[in-house]
Amino acid sequence: MKVVKKINNNVAVCQDANGNELVAFGIGIGFPKMPYELNDLSKISMTFYQLNAHYYQLLSEIPQAIFDISAEIVKLAQIKLSKNLNPNMVFSLADHLQFAITRMKKFKDMKLIFSYDIQQLYPRETELGQSAIELVQKKLFITLPDSEITTIAMHFVNAQEEIEVNENEPNVDELIDLCSALIEDSFQTQLNKNDFHYNRFVMHLRYYIKRIQQEEQFIDSNEPLFETMKENSPKAYECSIAIAELIQQTLKVKSTDDELLYLMIHINRIIKNNQ
CATH class of the missing domain: 1.10.1790.10 (PRD domain)
Known part of the structure; x- marks a missing residue:
């Protein structure tokens, strides 16, 4: 296996024998000078093929x-x-x-x-x-x-x-697209769908929708923090309400204030990085 690019000391971009790109985890594989041939494959603990681009940024952001x-x-x-x-x-x-x-x-x-x-x-x-x-x-x-x-x-x-289970995936994708359009309308911006923070937001939406479908919404009693964010980020609050209403119309379930709180956190994050 050829190690071609260091991500950190224990993670690197590699090429297998067929020339396919992958990300490999293994103690010390990112330490030698690149590129080099890794002959001892026992050092590799995990490999990941066809990673989305935003995961590469995740690797650089998370310790x-x-x-x-x-x-x-x-x-x-x-x-x-x-x-x-x-x-x-x-x-x-x-x-x-x-x-x-x-x-x-x-x-x-x-x-x-x-x-x-x-x-x-x-x-x-x-x-x-x-x-x-x-x-x-x-x-x-x-x-x-x-x-x-x-x-x-x-x-x-x-x-x-x-x-x-992927039966509902097309509907979920459509709902996520509508939620993204609401954010763009609310903040008069165009979201970068390839951006790491946008993809993190989409991941949150998928879990959020799944929790609603399974009647397992967050009910965490975070009212003081919710009120603080509502006051400090009124546009994010209004946008989270619009998203919650859209999801309620689709799934017939009302979102809790704690779910709105998490929506506001993610909306603030993607808007900040989008700007």
Whole structure:
């Protein structure tokens, strides 16, 4: 295998024997001078083909330690779960862990609720969520709240279902396009659909719609933070309301204030980076 471009010390862009590009994870593979031939393939722990461009930026934005934790917990999941996982699970989980850690540092009073329903419905996935926060504690010395067990468990639930159930995907894609158009109209801008932050927003929308379909919306009692963001970001609030109303018309379910809060956070992020 030819290693052609360093992403970090443990991640690199490579070419296989057929000349196909891939991203490989392995201790120290990004350290030698590029390009070089890697003959000891036992050093490779994971490979990813045909990655979307926004994942490359994710690799550069998220600390290597968080990717290592994400990779470790996904490998454990592949052993414990009998179903196949979405191959991008390492990236979506790392993105979530980074967001959870940042949110906890910036909004220490933000409270989330551990879901005993999720624990009962998805015991193996809940166990994986518990393992994930224990790894974060052990390796990063950061204690995430128990509520993260629930949200991480749902990542594993969704990672299985995304491969097996695609019946509603065209409708979801259409709904996401309509939500994006609402943002463009609200802020009189044109979103870059190839942008990393836009793709992160789309990922959030997919989980948001899935939670509504499964009647598992966030109800986290974050009213003070919600009111603060509503006051400080009125355009993002109005836009989140418009998106929630569109989704309500389509799915016949009203969004909670906590779901609106997460929408505002993501809308602010993509607008800031779009400008």
